[in-house]
Amino acid sequence: MLSRRALIASGVVGAAALPALAERFADLALPGGPSARPLGPIFPQKGEMIVQRVHPPLLETPFDVFDTGVITPNDRFFVRWSGGVMPTSIEAKAHRLTVRGAVKQPVALTLDEVAGAGETIEVMAVNQCAGNGRGLQEPRVGGAQWAHGAMGNARWRGVRLRDVLDKARVSSNAKRVRLAGLDTPMIDGAPQFIKSLPIDVARRDDVIVAWGMNGDMLPLLNGYPLRLIVPGWFATYWVKMLSDIEILDTDVDDSYFMAKTYRMPAIPVAPGDKDFPTVPISSMPPRSWITSHAQGARVARGRPIELRGIAMGGDAGVARVEVLAGGKAIPATLGRDEGTLGFRRWTLSLPPIARELVIGARCTNANGVTQPDVQAWNPSGYARNVVERIMLVPA
Amino acid sequence: MKWALPILLLAVTACDQSPAVTFTDVSITLPEDKGAFPDRPGRQAMIANCAGCHSPSMILTQPRLSEEHWKSTIKKMREVYKAPINPADEPDILAYLTSGEAAAQ
Structure with missing residues (x-):
């Protein structure tokens, strides 16, 4: 019903x-x-x-x-998909993943060679666009006007990126790993959508080159045949249709989508400010949402309110979720940990209310980072993680 | 980055075995974009200069933004993304982008 x-x-x-x-x-x-x-x-x-x-x-x-x-x-x-041309067909036998740059032996791997590069593992992790919730930030800014739905949680299946890198015998002076997919700029001369990770992140135990998603193959629109999975980091690094890996021997990547955009102010800024220092967007902060009730939801008088929601810890697990209501922070019950950097279910039975009540969910992660009540504005609308509130109305 | 090793170990589940994965050819057809720029002054300039690379909705879903913002967006489209925006059309484009409600249909 x-x-x-x-x-x-x-x-x-x-x-x-x-x-x-x-x-x-x-x-x-x-x-x-x-x-x-x-x-x-x-x-x-x-x-x-x-x-x-x-x-x-x-x-x-x-x-x-x-x-x-x-x-x-x-x-x-x-x-x-960024502003380029995305392929609409993949010929599996023809696809290659090249590993080149600061390596001893450049390679061009077939999909079967990638899948055989190491142990097949499964990682649950939240994939979230850096601009998720941009449309909710005030004052408003330009860009994709997302509400909360530029995120998702899946079980990703693949091999560790480091096992793929080792096929090319990466040089000891490697500093960054730069990734490219099959999408190309719309117009010649425009920058290609390439991103890079520090080598220590690239070699992490849970950073994988995935082909599987929730027990099936990746949908093409989500990056089939191969997508990089970087748990805890924003989706801009999760390069789709992965086809090229370049090992850099320098800490500085001056490519457009690292050096000019997908960057956060390094200091507090106000609308209109210019020429402030910035840093690349990277790992995610904790977030949580009430999913059982929407803004303005009517609830029965005299009955407890069964709240339900999801939380994510960002780059660490969820330590706790509280529901902020009437000046109190009420601990919610966490659901089973199905994957530390994935979504976590939470529930709470809230006492009956006699008048309108504004409530919000607040997550604290295992690193002790808590969602803020008020979040600093930023000019690209990135990394929203303010406490999201709704009003309940007794009916 | 403050990475706690135990968390990482929990996050990764080694599969019992490595069943062979079969990669198949995949081909999709993207749907046609039936969205259009609402008719108001400057529409022809929008069609000629903007709609070639992206859907009108990219513009029509934007909040009310300043003329300065739109000028810098045109500059970025031209200089970074190499969009061949006709300088003569720029006043019409700006007029369209800053007129009425961005999403007025």
Whole structure:
């Protein structure tokens, strides 16, 4: 049964007052708008998604999906392609992953050679766009106007990146590992979407070159045949359709998407500030959401309110989740740890309320980092992790 | 980076065996974009200079942003992404981007 509440929670609203191009729309409730997004067209290997942009695809996961479990199904997993040309077909036998640069033996590996480069492992981890929630930051900034759905959690299957690197016998003076996929710039001379990781991160035990996602192969829109998985780090490093790895012997990567964008202010800034120092965006902070109730949800008087949500610790596990309500921080019960850097379920039975109540979930991770009540503004709308609040209304 | 080793060990599950993975050819057809720039002054310049590389929705979903912001976006599209934006169309493009509600349909 689809209740009114579920309808609101899913962000699905009537199309009457909204643009008349698709039959169904989501209302993302972005401050100042525009908030209506079509739930179509449907993309290959995907179910119903919030279509932020058809070309190149920007598909957001409808928020109600996050209430269904800690795993985000492949066909509801968000999709974000940068401004280039993404291939729409993969010929498996022809695909190569090259490893070159500061190596003793450059290699061009077939997919079978990649899969055989080491032990096959599975890692659960949250993949989150650096700009997730950008559309909620005020004052508003330009860019993809995501609500909360530019994230997802999956079990990724593949081999360790370091086992792939070792095929090329990486030099002892290696400093960074630069990754490229098959997507190319739209126009000659524009920068290619390449990213790099410090060598110590690249060689981590849980950084993998994945082909599997939640028991199936990666959907093409999520990077088939190979995608880099960097648990705890923002999705910009999770290069899709991975095809080239260049080992750098310098700490400085001056490529565009490292040196000029995907960067955070190193000092507090205000709208309009210019020429401040910046650092590349990297690891994620803790976050949490209430998924059982949406903003303005009506709750029965005199009855406890069964709250449910998800949390992520960012670059460490979830230590605790509290629900902030009426000046109190009430500890929530954590669900099973299914993967330390994945989503974690939490639940809480809140006492009955007699009047409107604003509540929010707050996660603290295993490193002791807690979500802030107020978050500093940044000009790209990156790394949102402020406590997300909703109002409950007794009915 | 403050990485706690025990957490990493927990996060990684070695599979009991390594069943062979089979990579198949995959081909998809992306849906057609039926979105369009609403009709108001400057629309032709938007179609001619912007819609070749990305959907109109990339622009139509933006919040109300300053003329300075849009000028810097045009500059970035031209200088970084090499978009062949006709300088003569720039006033029309700016007028479109800053007129009405960004998402007025």
